[in-house]
Amino acid sequence: MAATAMTRGRTLYDKIWDAHAVAEDDGETLLYIDLHLLHEVTSPQAFAALAAAGRRVRQPQRALALSDHNVPTEGQAAGPAGVADEEARAQLEALAANADHFGIERFAMGDPRGGIVHVVGPEQGRSQPGMTIVCGDSHTSTHGAFGALAFGIGTSEVEHVLATQTIRQRRSRNMRITVNGALAPHVFAKDLALHILGIIGVDGAGGHVIEYAGPAIRALSMDARMTLCNLSIEMGARAGLVAPDETSFAYLKGRPAAPRGAAWDAALARWGHLSSDADARFEREVQFDATGVRPMVSWGTNPSQVVPVGGLIPDPAAIANAELRAAAERALDYMGLAPGTPIAGVRIDRVFIGSCTNSRIEDLRVAAGIVRGRRVAPHVRAMVVPGSGLVKRQAEEEGIADILQAAGFDWREPGCSLCVGMNPDRLNPGERCAATSNRNFENRQGRGGRTHLMSPALAAASAIAGAIISPEDLP
Ligand SMILES: CC(C)[C@H](C(=O)O)[C@@H](O)C(=O)O
Numbered sequence: 001m002a003a004t005a006m007t008r009g010r011t012l013y014d015k016i017w018d019a020h021a022v023a024e025d026d027g028e029t030l031l032y033i034d035l036h037l038l039h040e041v042t043s044p045q046a047f048a049a050l051a052a053a054g055r056r057v058r059q060p061q062r063a064l065a066l067s068d069h070n071v072p073t074e075g076q077a078a079g080p081a082g083v084a085d086e087e088a089r090a091q092l093e094a095l096a097a098n099a100d101h102f103g104i105e106r107f108a109m110g111d112p113r114g115g116i117v118h119v120v121g122p123e124q125g126r127s128q129p130g131m132t133i134v135c136g137d138s139h140t141s142t143h144g145a146f147g148a149l150a151f152g153i154g155t156s157e158v159e160h161v162l163a164t165q166t167i168r169q170r171r172s173r174n175m176r177i178t179v180n181g182a183l184a185p186h187v188f189a190k191d192l193a194l195h196i197l198g199i200i201g202v203d204g205a206g207g208h209v210i211e212y213a214g215p216a217i218r219a220l221s222m223d224a225r226m227t228l229c230n231l232s233i234e235m236g237a238r239a240g241l242v243a244p245d246e247t248s249f250a251y252l253k254g255r256p257a258a259p260r261g262a263a264w265d266a267a268l269a270r271w272g273h274l275s276s277d278a279d280a281r282f283e284r285e286v287q288f289d290a291t292g293v294r295p296m297v298s299w300g301t302n303p304s305q306v307v308p309v310g311g312l313i314p315d316p317a318a319i320a321n322a323e324l325r326a327a328a329e330r331a332l333d334y335m336g337l338a339p340g341t342p343i344a345g346v347r348i349d350r351v352f353i354g355s356c357t358n359s360r361i362e363d364l365r366v367a368a369g370i371v372r373g374r375r376v377a378p379h380v381r382a383m384v385v386p387g388s389g390l391v392k393r394q395a396e397e398e399g400i401a402d403i404l405q406a407a408g409f410d411w412r413e414p415g416c417s418l419c420v421g422m423n424p425d426r427l428n429p430g431e432r433c434a435a436t437s438n439r440n441f442e443n444r445q446g447r448g449g450r451t452h453l454m455s456p457a458l459a460a461a462s463a464i465a466g467a468i469i470s471p472e473d474l475p
């Protein structure tokens, strides 16, 4: 890039891209992949194809395999053999066998280091600034919180990465979301993400990689940045990222896979340069002030259909755009909600605190802080599913598990669980759930189930009230 015409600054995304570009062909780039995370649902066919072609895994030490989507949230110590569902058991057994055959490290079911792939990668210190990270899973965007380029890939691409440690990609456009000011007390990264979704919609970042910037983002913890980056994919983005800083470095220091000693110092020196240049160009810019962000709840069947917890369920008749109006009508019908009524007070049957969006230790601390000394409403079945065995253990050591259980929450073993209903944790038809996950599509948590996305604070408060409520309004 020596030509003077090319001296314009680069974004963080551009820099990570350029540093990993191996070859160019017809507008596509072959990108080197630093970390490949695998789970049981999207890897069996990839491994089968690899084996059929007589190939080996190019760099097995750059992969880690985890069982998360269809593991039951009890009895994990028994391993796949103890899983009742045949398809789930077959996938879990295949992952274990494939990882062992191809020399890939895996955390077996029941291993305390195991859990949701997007919780475990960061927790182990494997997800690091400046890396390219892929997984056959859309919410791989979570790892962008570390200033990594992290995105989901399909099963055929999983095979390609296993075989070559590279992937063919088209460059995305750059988008920056700058959040000025500071979040109000009791407002969390989840609210911020749902607020952004409410502004830009589910296609709002289509074709772009989002960089989150500004003082309100800098003030977020790593757990919170992961929540925000996690939801980038629901905005239509290819990935979302935050430039690394002292918060990122402090989080990573001392983690099992983080560099140590002189290697740590060298890494810090490298990571310190990972930011967008002042004159970098973003094709799209969104800016707003965090002060106005309220605790948010979804009322519909996509994650951009949100209102503040103090707001009203919208009236489709008032929506000018015909497509959005039809979507709202259909969503309200599925959700069994009446337009124009307050979202607070809508009665719920279930509560799910978990998922790669909100199942980390800070999320559980917030939930425990709200339910301490209170009881879950008698008609509500509430469960907490920690994101990993280590989160579970830490919550038990901190007394969080006791508080949640004393309040009447079911304390489960880690996994995706009720986020996606691929294990026995499912909603029954018509059941309404306050959920801390990221998707509220029709049938997402079980056939006919109705999902309201919200923060752990709101979900915990709603469990107590038996209806959607803001924690400040709890008696
Ligand atoms: C099962 C998996 C492929 C899927 C994804 O890619 O996101 C799941 O994790 C989800 O959240 O819907």
Ligand code: SF4
Binding pocket: 068, 069, 116, 118, 137, 139, 355, 356, 357, 415, 416, 419, 420, 437, 438
């Ligand atoms: S927790 Fe939910 S969103 Fe996250 S990877 Fe699992 S199924 Fe997907």
